[in-house]
Ligand SMILES: [K+]
């Protein structure tokens with residue numbers, strides 16, 4: 299079989315094994331806690347329902363309104379600042395889902411908006427990331443010359459290491475900042491940042507969702523958006539060094555074969 | 561200024577303008593509806609609270625339990641099938657957040673799991689996508705020969721068009737399927753698929769969250785996961801044709817310059 303096909307098959311098998319492994323571990327870590335919590339919460343619910351003798355229908359209505367009012371806990375979500383934050387979560391594909399379009403017009407526009415915005419943002423990130431790498435390369439080279447290193451050339455490995463260190467620094471300082479502003483524990487803040495910068499964006503923890511921050515703290519809104527975009531660019535620049543090469547492995551093998559055949 | 565720097569600056573400006581535009585339009589589309597809905601829902605809440613004379617503290621407790629019990633509406637989330645579905649939403653970066661780890665161990669494992677799984681999955685998708693394009697190319701070439709076309713060569717544009725048509729076909733049939741299985745309207749089903757395949761994954765609409773599907777309909781679970789992974793591969797193959805070239809524009813300009821300097 300051709301090398302490219304073997305590589306692709308191997309990748310599929312690895313991914314499925316990785317999914318199976320993950321499923322087993324999450325089951326082991328979360329299942330017990332889930333059962334326990336479910337029982338505890340249903341207990342609280344039943345106690346209150348009995349205390350006031352609330353009908354099942356009204357309980358259901360209360361649940362529905364709570365769920366639909368959830369985004370509004372943060373104040374207004376769709377005034378300009380909130381909409382801007384939302385747009386950022388769309389084009390970066392983070393998609394917290396802390397607030398989502400409810401009108402048909404909003405849904406249709408959201409689909410179109412993402413189809414143009416995501417490629418635009420992806421190309422922008424990669425472009426800025428690549429520029430960052432080039433400037434970093436120049437900077438380190440000059441620094442080395444200044445310090446009279448024998449070899450001023452900057453290796454790929456050095457760039458990756460510096461990218462990694464920068465990412466570590468940014469995520470830790472960011473966590474400390476959001477820990478303070480949002481009143482989260484450090485683990486939760488770090489978890490929020492990791493889930494954001496991987497663009498998974500669960501939305502279980504989202505910044506700017508307390509104390510009417512979106513309306514009342516423009517500086518904090520600005521900081522949050524700039525922090526997320528900036529940190530994503532740093533991640534993109536490391537990805538640019540690491541993964542872009544892997545993404546084109548098959549294509550490069552094809553090209554080589556074609557050249558050999560010619 | 562160097563061409564690469566101008567291109568990068570232009571991309572940054574375009575992205576910000578695109579965010580401003582989006583924010584203005586979402587504000588116009590969603591703000592009024594948000595106010596109206598908020599008033600309506602708070603009205604329902606107040607009516608029920610007054611009817612049973614529920615204390616504010618107990619109302620708050622009810623709200624908290626409802627929000628925390630939300631994932632459990634789908635039955636158990638962390639038994640094997642649910643955990644597998646969850647793992648898929650992590651490594652693809654969809655991250656619906658319909659259910660998220662609650663224990664510290666689960667959160668830490670989730671961070672590590674994503675840092676390895678996302679690059680693995682990305683490389684796998686691109687690899688399969690590239691294979692798909694090659695096979696499609698071969699297939700069409702042979703078909704053309706069979707139909708005695710003068711030029712059997714398959715152009716890049718033809719491949720992109722076929723990729724686009726395939727994507728259209730997959731998303732429409734997929735929407736019809738989920739419309740039936742989940743009882744959604746067609747617009748909602750199509751919106752769910754778009755938000756999934758862009759990997760935004762808001763989580764406002766998520767499959768497998770009704771009627772204990774995760775536990776009781778293994779075939780439907782299998783279909784959903786396979787549909788999402790398969791459709792993502794098709795998207796990856798179109799992206800492989802369209803965007804991968806754009807992602808490396810700056811890098812290629814740099815290489816050309818270095819060659820010219822040498
Ligand atoms: K996402």
Ligand SMILES: [K+]
Pocket residue numbers: 391392393394395497498499500501653654655656657759760761762763
């Ligand atoms: K998401």
